[in-house]
Amino acid sequence: MTDEKPLILVADDDDDIRSLVTFRLERSGYEVVQAVDGDEALRLALERIPDLAILDVMMPKQTGYEVTRAIRANEATRRMPVILLTARVQETDVTRGFDAGADDYIKKPFSPQELRARVQAILGRR
């Protein structure tokens, strides 16, 4: 990792969730780029190539699953870690997330501190 701050993509259609996640990550020393729907998330993922993406599952235009699959299908982004942020916590939803290529998932309601810990753990593994 360079001296530059790691860049994290946060995609969620809810302003409050984006605020909560962004605030915690920025306070923890990350740079954050935000998207409000699946299309914007994928565009930013391909343009900015963030170090990690945190994606809501139920987003307008493209779901988190679809964006994850598209990220995995692109040579430039296929190794990008993806965390799914989801209110859907049934086992099938979690399995579907991992099948799409997600590295981890966090269920809502969540703790910003736990989110930061997961991000650190994933980025630390790289």
Next chain:
Amino acid sequence: MAHVLAAVAAALGVLGVVSVCVLALRRIQVARADRTTREAEARLRPIALALVDGEPVAGELESRDALRVAALLSRYARWLNRDARRNAASFFEQLNAVDDAMLELRARRPWRRATAAFALGDMGSPRAVPALVASLDDPSRDVRAAATRSLGRLGAAEAVEPLVHALASGHLPHGVAGEALLAVGADALPSLRRLERESDATVRAAAVELVGLLGNASDAPLLVERLRDTSAEVRAKAARALGRLGAGDAASALRAGLDDRIPFVRAAAANALGIVGDEEAVPALLHIARTDRFEVARAAARALARIDPSRTRAAADESPHLREATDLLA
């Protein structure tokens, strides 16, 4: 006459212009208030976010700003788990806002009591729970509803028994009380399991329904007991709860429910057997689908279609309900 009409027309014209002006002024006023709120939120958002993270807030907030921070925290609280909400509660306790709101619960005017009860839920301090439980007996329905919603927000397990009693007595709006009890979540289960044996049948029915929504497989034996309850409402709710929990072990008790003398209990038992997929129930369900009254026969046919689609298709011509269930399979 013409003069009179002209005067009336002029008066109406003036009245129209005045009304338009009043509406325009009101619109400007509302837009200004919205802008002020948005600006204040933008200014206070970092404070609210810092509070969520447990960071101290420098300086003191004036009371209007404290309320705005409370509103922001209340929005954030939907997405935060209880640990993160606790940080916000300490802030309000230090500000004395919790004590002030608890005092307001004794105000003379109902709207002030209701506002205080509502705000206490957003502040997230468990210290407010006893005062909010006391407000469940408030003479004003609005205050009781606000207290109920706040007890749910606080996840107050100690409020479950009074909430269920108030719900059963019709003292609380059903939707608000149900939502609050569901918000308490699995912590409500010990109280709900006790209430399943309460002497009041409406309390038992409410408890059984909630156990079906919040419980797990370990609740099946108690719910099976309730299938033999003296109240048909409780028996039907117990059957539905067992279906929701997918309690396969309760299948034989549910099959006995198909012989209940009350039709809606039989329908609930049939529906639950369909969900748990009890193949032993197929002959009885087939018989009911052919012979019982409308609602029961329909429930039995649909349950049969879930358990044994090929048998349902084969019997499709034997009753309109079996035909309908077959069509739904397609």
